[in-house]
Amino acid sequence: MTQRSAASLPPPDERRRLREAGSLTQDQVADRMGVTRETVRAWENGRTTPRGQRREAYAQLLGSLMEETAAQKWAGEPEVRERQQPPPERPLSPAQAFDALYAFCAPALVRQTYLLTGRRELARESVEQAFQLAWQRWPEVARDRDPAGWVRATAYDFALSPWHRFRPRYRHPEPPPADASDRALLDVLLKLPPPQRRTLVLYDGVGLDLPETAAESEASTPATARRLLHARATVADRLPPLSDPAELHRRLAELASAERLRAAKPVTVRDGSEGRARFWTRAAIAFTVALIGTTALTLRTAPTHYEPPVPPGATVRGVPPRVAPGPLSGAELALRAKLRSQMQSGPERLAPQQQ
Template sequence: MTRSTTDEAAVPPLPSPKERRRLREAKSLSEEEVAAAVGVTRATVRSWETGRTSPRGRKRALYAKLIAPEPAVKPPAVKSTAVKPSAVKPPAATPEAAAAAVPEAAVPEPADLPVAPPVPEAPPAAPPADAPPAPDPAPDSDTRSGAEAPDERRVSPAEAFDELYARTAPGLVRQTYLLTGRRALARESVERAFELAWQRWPEVAVDRDPAGWVRAAAYEYAMSPWHRLRRTHRQPDAPPTEPGKRALFDALLDLPPAYRRTLLLYDGVGLDLPETAAETEASTPAAAGRLMTARAAVAERLPELADAAPAEQSALLHDRIGGLARAEHVPVPRPARAVRTGSENKARLWTRAAVAGVALLIAVTGLTLHTAPTHYEPPISPPERVGGVPPRGGPQKLTAQDLKLQKSLSEQLAHGPERLVPRLE
């Protein structure tokens, strides 16, 4: 037991489930190959990559060694503000059709569709050796790099949350609007996602991509089919008045939800294919097929996309989606402090409701036990009318002759003849 514990402690910590999948696909490994190398089933590997379970012991060491990145492509220690890592792209995990659709160069994102870099909850206790103190960091550097200096104050969780909210909330509302076609629902979805992120902030703060965590939560809430039952969200808002933007808006809303989300993540937000597949919970070939189908459907509405090459289509769609998002007037989300307060109030309300429900259940159970009978009492059957039984017999009514005889006997009893009394001889 001591040796097993020592072996587990020697294995470096595994990356997040989404990162595990990206590393596997970056090495062109399938789930079957990883399962055969580690000695488990394909379902077990899939559960490791979705976060339902984690490997242990010897299998953990083999799995960590198998998906460990190569030293030549290992990312630097200093975080960059790039939206997606463009250095690693799995060539074998994408089908040939998707390879033609994926542009070789990363397309820059519009200013209104940002994806904020990871914001840690608190800086590390000691500054890393490769991060020298910089008095004036560059505008595109991580805003938390200055907090690593020993003379700087520690960043509180509320401040980290507020910075993430300020960077990503406005653009995320515009993205969600393109996904649903409803302005009020887009704002509600983003605020709901950030409320959930604040409730789980210890988990979100250490995630590799906090903005992606919030984006996935907002998209899931916005695409819920239960919104059709709400009167205010049954019909989409009025489309744009400009013909070109209206054609793109109608083409996006006519796509199935999964295809629309894949197109928005890849061509709108700028994620690469493995990250798009991981966020939509699909395989990389399936995500590539959805992307190609969605592009073909949009190209039927936009003639300028029909004759363009795959790389040009991606650039044109990126610009058109960004322009559509900037042109539409979407509601501004509430301040971060209001979102944090609302999240805390909802958590407090649900906690009180759960406590009240448990207390009510205990009271009802106690009352039932107190008033329940201690022994069984058979119920009294209700009365029934019984037929076919003769009436009970009795003396009949005396006639006039009988009454006269009865009277005479009663009067003459004392003066009549002596009765015979038996004597003992």
């Protein structure tokens, strides 16, 4: 390989794709290049470019990854290798594409959501809700530039919703991790404000860069940087060994991997999404029918003409005239005489006497 070809680098997106295709992490590439993980992240984002010998070494590493990827792609049947033509690929069905995305994202996403909430059941429920919504909007999600980011943002929003505190199943805390260091780290994370906790998990846990973290948390880049600095300072104040970002990244990965968190099967998630869609469709139809029936009943019973109010002093027709009092009957006269003849209860009435 000549020096010119060694010094040429593929685009930033291609660098990241080659690293992921070679099953390498940013930490592993950083160890090979003798740099930090932040530097490798900057190379893959296009913010900086290596120079000199590191540029040549980085280009050689990417070239070897490209050759390995090509070898794996062309390895197959002998006649396919002789023709040197890729086999025709059948397009995936929507269900197959969804299952592939779920298998790739769901296990790690459940562990990440656990770092946000500290609740195992809520983490699984948040991921299932996010993927159910993704299946309902699959044409939109499938065309998104980052489907994994779309699902991750939806799961984080559901997990950090303040309404979970009113649910009976989440009123009591879950058992903490068994390891003392894991309990201390999780306690610090849960005491951070939700925006800072989300920024810390995205940047130091998932490994996103600052602009991607800002876009996913719907905040400006300066605001995201301030949240990250405050979160790191709080963690370093409570746990001084984690003041190093590399050590914090390692401990977050260990804490997320320590819990046995399993996601549901993709078929179960798709069936649940379809059942939820059917339920809300039937509820909307029932509400529409009830609204139509109420409207029809109102139209049926409502007056069809206007009746002006009766002005004061006007004669009202249809009301029987008031009956004037007449002479008493014999029974009424006898009753009145009887009542007058009897002494009333109470003390006797005093009558004045003449002197």
